[in-house]
Amino acid sequence: MSEPRDWNSDVIEVVRKYALQNAVEYNGEGQSSSVLGRLLSEREDLRQMARELMTLVDSEVSAANSMAASQGVDTVRAELERTAPEALEREKHRKTEGLGELPGDTSSIVLRFAPNPNGPMTLGHSRGLSINSEYATIYQGKVVLRFDDTDPKVKPPILDAYDWIEEEYEWLTGKTPDVVIRASDNMNLYLKRAEEMISDGFGYVCRCSVEDFRRMREEKNDCPCRNRPVSDSLSDWEAMNSGIIAEGDAVVRVKTSMALPNPALRDWPALRILDAPHPSVQGDQYRVWPLLDFQSAIDDHGQGVTHIIRGKDLMDSTRKQTLLYDHFGWTYPQTMYWGRIKIHEFGKISKSEIKAAIEEGEFEDWDDIRLPTLSALRRRGFRGDVVRDYWIDLGITQKDISTSMQTIEAFHAKRIDPLTERRSFVRDPVTLTLEGSGGPGPELSIPKHPEGTVRGCRDWTVGDTVAVQSADVTTTRIRLKEYADIVVSGESALVESWRRTDGRPVVQWLPSGMGREAVLHRPDGRLISSEIGLLEDFELEVGEIYQLERVGFAILEELPDRGPAKLIWLHR
Secondary structure, eight states, X not given: OXXXXXXXXXXXXXXXXXXXXXXXXXXXXXXXXXXXXXXXXXOGGGGGGHHHHHHHHHHHHHHHHHHHHHHOHHHHHHHHHHHOGGGGHHHHHHHHOXXXXXXXXXXXXXXXXXXXXXXXXXXXXXXXXXXXXXXXXXXXOEEEEEEOOOOXXXXXXXXXXXXXXXXXXXXXXXXXXXXXXXXXXXXXHHHHHHHHHHHTTSEEEEOSOHHXXXXXXXXXXXXXXXXSOHHHHHHHHHHHHHTSSOTTSOEEEEOOOTTOSSGGGTTOEEEEEOOOOOTTSOTTOOSEEEOHHHHHHHHHHHTTOOEEEEEGGGHHHHHHHHHHHHHHTOOXXXXXXXXXXXXXXTOSOOHHHHHHHHHTTSSSSTTOTXXXXXXXXXXXXXXXXXXXXXXXXXXXXXXXXXXXXXXXXXXXXXXXXXXXXXXXXXXXXXXXXXXXXXSSOSEEEEESSTTSSSOOEEEEEOOSEEEEEGGGGGSSEEEETTTEEEEEETTEEEEEXXXXXXXXXXXXXXXXXXXXXXXXXXXEXXXXXXXXXXXXXXXXXXXXXXXXXXXXXXXXXXXXXXXXXXXXXXXX
């Protein structure tokens, strides 16, 4: 093994800066990988030494996190402000950016939120809904909830998902949608507009193979179908709908120009044949279905949408749809864009992939606590209004954002902490017999919240025995939180004094008879860990969130008459 490098003071200072910054952003749980990434972005000269740097990075991250744990995150923030005040701008910018003003005429705005009902909403969807609904509130406008469900083959709708999404809409925004529309109900309108487009000469039926059209598009050559008589395209249009032309043998294209600089805009496809049943459309009523860019454009115009807020990866959709609007003589809505957002813990996982994993038994259902679905977050105890406020606080920027669930959880914890009662949860308990008379007596009254933001107390009766976490009795001298100091000897404990200040560890505990068996389920990547213990049996209510003393927040999911209570981990 090589000797540790003796780093220059300037390298140590920049590593320390990012370690402190990371600890502030992640509420005292900074990550070495994130710190190293930021460091190498600033100091490209250090890239060759990335492996050697990890020892220094780990050390500084550990020191920053320890400072946060022992002295509080505000102390870390103060140290960062003293040593590298410019590093605080990252956090300040993130917190103050907010929502900008909507462009154009805002006297009567209509926005839309258009999920595909091939599953419930995900955390990513919640960003779009949160921001659209907030703008509607600010400008006293309305939001159209439109189910973009016109792909019965690749993304077939799930009938239950329509109701799931409406429920999640209300959970996140606190209100019902102003308008609810299923795109599949508008099929006759899409077919009518397509026929109008062909009849007026700005659309045509293309019979070329995918490979042939791709080659012509790349070479900027017109498709031979493009300049056929309108009557030929209308005849093929009828054949597409009647079943004479097979799936994959024809598409309807919007006539633009094959000389456009952007290949994606050159005679883009608008409708195609899909021989697949649709769960909410009777039988095989339709064979020709619109692609999303065409369907969405027709709907946005018909529903009077004034503003579209979408990802910057959909800029080509805006360009395509603007060309279509120009053909019809319509005015395109004002459009705003945001950058991609990546949540480290979940990576990129689609609803189709989740559905397949559920069918294969990898996940229980859409609300499996390991998933990034809103149904999973609701089950874990997240509050919709807080998730919504997180996205509003983050605002709109075209810059791509990489974040962690730790950031969202820290935001959520700060909001719910003042409202959350405390309870004790003793994992893997052992029983100790108390001896001596140094304690405060048999009756103990503990506040439901240490700062009094939840009124009332938890009343305990302390007898001769108590339950303590087994991992805590490896140390002889410990403090029973809110009660007394003890010295452990085997299965006995001498009650020594009340609230000494000798730095001994503070542990959660329960008087015998005050705890009921419970299991705490915690998501752990693609696994679920289960911790067995005793839960303080005081005024428990299913569906309530509790902060388990020195453990974290959890929701009580089940409280059976017999058998253990079931807790679901929320976050620290």
